[in-house]
Amino acid sequence: MNHDEVAPAGEGAGARMAADRSERGLLRRLASLRLTLGLLALLAVGILIAQRFEEARTWPIVVPLALLAANLLAAVATNGVFRRQTALLVFHLSLVALVLLVAAGRLTYLKGHVGITNGAGFDGELAIDERGPWHVGNLDAVRFTNDGFSVGYAPGWQRGATRNTVLWRDGDGRWQQSVIGDQEPLVLAGYRFYTTFNKGFAPTFGWQRDGATTVHGSVQLPSYPLNEFSQAAEWTPPGSRVAVWVMLDIDEVVIDPHAHSAFRLPQAYKLVVRVGDERHEMRPGDALRLPDGTLTFDGLRGWMGYRVFYDWTLPWLLAAGAVAVVSLGTHFWQKFAASPWNR
Amino acid sequence: MSMENELQILWAAVVAYVLAGVTAVIGVILGKRPERTVLALSVAGLALHASSIGLRWERLGHGPFITMFEILSSNVLSLMLAYTLAYWRIPRIRASAAIVLPLMFVMLGWLMVAHPGEGHYPPTYNTPWLYIHIGLGKVFLGAVLVAVGVSCVILLRRAGIGLRRLTQLPGDRQLDELAFRCMAIGLVFHSLMLIAGAIWAQDAWGRYWDWDPLETWAFVTWLTVAFTLHARVAFRVSPAAHATMILAVFVIAFLTFFGVPFVSMTPHQGAV
Ligand code: HEM
Numbered sequence: 001m002n003h004d005e006v007a008p009a010g011e012g013a014g015a016r017m018a019a020d021r022s023e024r025g026l027l028r029r030l031a032s033l034r035l036t037l038g039l040l041a042l043l044a045v046g047i048l049i050a051q052r053f054e055e056a057r058t059w060p061i062v063v064p065l066a067l068l069a070a071n072l073l074a075a076v077a078t079n080g081v082f083r084r085q086t087a088l089l090v091f092h093l094s095l096v097a098l099v100l101l102v103a104a105g106r107l108t109y110l111k112g113h114v115g116i117t118n119g120a121g122f123d124g125e126l127a128i129d130e131r132g133p134w135h136v137g138n139l140d141a142v143r144f145t146n147d148g149f150s151v152g153y154a155p156g157w158q159r160g161a162t163r164n165t166v167l168w169r170d171g172d173g174r175w176q177q178s179v180i181g182d183q184e185p186l187v188l189a190g191y192r193f194y195t196t197f198n199k200g201f202a203p204t205f206g207w208q209r210d211g212a213t214t215v216h217g218s219v220q221l222p223s224y225p226l227n228e229f230s231q232a233a234e235w236t237p238p239g240s241r242v243a244v245w246v247m248l249d250i251d252e253v254v255i256d257p258h259a260h261s262a263f264r265l266p267q268a269y270k271l272v273v274r275v276g277d278e279r280h281e282m283r284p285g286d287a288l289r290l291p292d293g294t295l296t297f298d299g300l301r302g303w304m305g306y307r308v309f310y311d312w313t314l315p316w317l318l319a320a321g322a323v324a325v326v327s328l329g330t331h332f333w334q335k336f337a338a339s340p341w342n343r
Numbered sequence: 344m345s346m347e348n349e350l351q352i353l354w355a356a357v358v359a360y361v362l363a364g365v366t367a368v369i370g371v372i373l374g375k376r377p378e379r380t381v382l383a384l385s386v387a388g389l390a391l392h393a394s395s396i397g398l399r400w401e402r403l404g405h406g407p408f409i410t411m412f413e414i415l416s417s418n419v420l421s422l423m424l425a426y427t428l429a430y431w432r433i434p435r436i437r438a439s440a441a442i443v444l445p446l447m448f449v450m451l452g453w454l455m456v457a458h459p460g461e462g463h464y465p466p467t468y469n470t471p472w473l474y475i476h477i478g479l480g481k482v483f484l485g486a487v488l489v490a491v492g493v494s495c496v497i498l499l500r501r502a503g504i505g506l507r508r509l510t511q512l513p514g515d516r517q518l519d520e521l522a523f524r525c526m527a528i529g530l531v532f533h534s535l536m537l538i539a540g541a542i543w544a545q546d547a548w549g550r551y552w553d554w555d556p557l558e559t560w561a562f563v564t565w566l567t568v569a570f571t572l573h574a575r576v577a578f579r580v581s582p583a584a585h586a587t588m589i590l591a592v593f594v595i596a597f598l599t600f601f602g603v604p605f606v607s608m609t610p611h612q613g614a615v
Contacts, residue, residue, distance in 0.1 A: 033577035040570045044563050051559045111550070158463040182466045183546040194549040307549040314545065321538045325531060332527045341520045342435065342513050 024078070031074035039068045065099050072096060087331035094324035101320060105313035107132040110139070110191070112308040116146040117202040117218040118301045122193075126308060137310050142188045144168035149181070149304050151199065151263040153255050157225060162195045164304055191310045198305030199263065200224035200231075203246055203271055206296040207237040214296075219246055220303045224263075225255055242290050245274040248300075265300050273297075346402070350459060352395040353416070357451050359388030360423065364444030371441040371509065378437050381444075385427045392420050408477060409462035415454040415601065418481065423447065425485025426492065435513050436521065439492035442499070446491070472543035479536035483529045484596060490525035491593045493518045494586030501583050519582035522589055523575060530568045537561060560599040567592045 029035075046060035072092055076082050082089040112129030116122055124140040145167040152160030162181040168188055170176050178186060185192040202218040219235045232247035251268040255261045271282045273295075280288055282297040289295075363384035370377045396407055396416060407413035426443050429436070497515050512518065540561070541551040552558060571588045574580050580588075 036573055040566050044566045051554050161466050183470050309549045325534050329531050341524055342517045
C-alpha cells in the first residue's frame with residue numbers, strides 16, 4: 001500500500017472528525033442545563049424590566065427567549081433524555097412552538113379602538129391603532145352596524161351587563177344580527193370587536209354646506225358617566241372652515257347612583273353650541289346658520305367604544321398550550337407511576 | 344342570615360384551625376402523636392369555614408372572589424383542604440402539621456383584620472372561566488404548600504431542631520422526592536391556570552396577555568417553578584438546597600396571589 005496516497009486522506013478524515021467533535025462540543029455546551037438555569041433567571045429579570053419600562057417592552061424578553069430556544073434545541077439534539085422520554089420531548093417542543101407562535105402573532109397583530117354611534121356603521125377606519133409590521137388583514141372590507149346597546153348599573157354606579165345589538169354582512173352578503181357584550185365579541189374576518197366601558201352620548205347633526213347636499217354625522221362626547229362633568233367636544237363640519245364647540249348640559253339624574261338603573265339618553269337637556277363668540281342652545285330640529293352652511297340638530301344618540309383585536313395565532317396558541325400541559329402531565333405520570341416516592 | 348352569623352361561624356372555624364395547629368406543635372414537642380385530634384379539628388374547621396363562605400355566597404349572590412377578605416378566606420379554605428387531604432392520605436408526613444398549620448396562622452391573622460364588607464362584582468366575572476381559573480390556582484398553591492411543609496421538615500432536621508418526632512419521618516431523600524412531586528403537580532396546575540386565564544382575558548378584555556402586574560408575577564412564579572425542577576434534575580442539588588428553593592417559590596407565589604392584586608390598580612382587579 002502506498003502510504004503517500006493514504007496519508008492525506010487520513011489526515012482529512014481526522015480533521016473532519018476533529019471539526020465534528022468541536023462542533024458537537026459547541027452544541028453540547030450550548031445545550032448545557034446550567035445555561036438553562038441562567039437563561040430562566042435572565043428571562044425573569046427581562047420580564048420585570050419590560051414591565052417597569054414601557055419603552056423596553058421587546059428586547060429584554062425576546063433575547064432571553066431566543067437564547068432559551070437555542071439552548072433547548074441544542075439539548076434536544078444532544079441530550080439522550082429527550083430520546084428516551086417522548087412526553088418530555090413533546091413538552092419542550094411545544095414550549096418552542098408557543099414562543100414561535102407568540103413571535104408570529106406580534107409581527108402580524110392589530111389592536112385598536114373605534115367609537116360607533118348607534119345606527120351608524122363601521123367603515124373600516126379605526127380611531128387608534130397599533131399593528132405588527134407584517135399585518136395583512138382585510139379590515140377595509142369589514143362592515144357592521146351598531147344597532148343600539150344597553151348597560152345595566154347597580155347602586156353606586158357599578159356597571160353590570162352590556163348588551164349590544166350589531167348587524168353585519170356574512171360571506172354571502174346577507175345581513176345577520178347578533179348580540180355581543182362583556183365576554184362576547186363580534187368576529188369578522190378575524191377581527192374581534194369587543195364592547196367596552198367606553199360609551200356615551202352623541203349629538204347628531206345634518207350639515208348642508210352651501211351649494212352641497214346635506215350630510216349627517218355625529219359628535220361623540222367623552223365617555224359617560226366617567227366624564228360626567230365634561231360633556232363637550234369641538235368639531236368641524238365636513239368641508240367647513242368654522243370649528244363648532246358643542247356641550248351637552250344635562251338637567252336630570254341619568255344613572256341614579258342609589259338604585260338599580262341603566263344607561264339611557266337624557267330627556268331633560270340643553271345642547272349648547274358655540275361658534276366663535278356666539279352661543280346658541282339647540283333643540284332637536286333646530287337649525288343654525290354658519291358662515292358657510294346650515295347645521296341642523298337631529299337629536300341625541302348613544303355611542304359605543306369598541307376594542308378591536310386581530311391575532312390569527314389564537315387557536316394555535318391554545319392548541320400548543322394544550323399539548324404542552326398534556327405532555328407535561330403524561331411525563332410526570334409515567335415518571336411517578338414507575339416508583340413510589342418513599343421507596 | 345346576617346353578616347354577623349357568618350363571621351361568628353368563621354371565628355369558630357378559626358378557633359378549630361388554631362387548636363389543630365397548637366395540638367400538632369405540642370405533639371411534636373412532647374414526642375406524642377395526637378393525629379386523630381389534629382385531623383378531627385382540621386375537618387371541623389373546614390366544615391365551619393365552608394358553611395360560613397356558603398352563607399355569604401348565598402347572601403351576596405356571588406362567590407368569594409372580590410375583596411381581600413373574600414380572597415383570603417377562600418384561599419385559607421382551599422389551602423387547609425389541600426393540606427388536610429395530604430395529612431389524611433400520607434400518614435408518614437403528619438408531623439409536618441406542626442409547621443404548616445402555624446404557617447396558616449399568618450393568613451388567619453390577616454383574614455381577621457381584613458374588612459368583611461362587600462365589593463363590586465364586575466360583569467366580566469359572569470363566566471365559568473372564573474371558577475376554572477381560580478380553582479386551578481388554588482390547586483397550585485395547595486400543592487406548593489404541601490411541598491413547603493415537607494421542605495420545612497428537611498430544613499429543621501438539618502438545623503438540628505431534630506426533635507424526636509421529626510426523626511421518625513421518612514429520610515431526607517424520600518421527603519425531597521415527595522416535595523419534588525408536589526412541585527411537579529404545582530407546575531401542571533399553574534400552567535393550566537395561565538392558559539385558562541389567557542382564555543378569559545381574551546374574552547373579557549380583548550387581549551390574552553398584556554404583562555399587567557399580576558400576569559407578570561404569575562409568569563415569574565411559573566419560571567421559578569421551572570427553575571427549581573431543572574436545578575434538582577440537572578445538578579442533583581441537596582435536599583436542603585431544594586427545600587430552600589421551594590420556600591422561595593412559595594414566597595413569590597404568595598406575594599403574587601395576595602400582594603400584587605392589592606397594590607396594583609390594573610384591570611386584573613376586575614371592577615369599573
Ligand atoms: C422554559 C421553560 C422550561 C420548562 C418549564 C421546563 C420544564 C421541564 C420539566 C418539567 C422537566 C422534567 C423534569 C423531570 O421530570 O425530571 C424538564 C426536564 C428537562 N429539561 Fe426543561 N423546561 C424548560 C426549558 C428547558 C430548556 C430551555 C432546556 C434546554 C436545555 C431544557 C432541558 C431539559 C432537560 C434536558 C430535561 C431532562 C432532565 C432529566 O430528566 O435528566 N428545559 N424540563
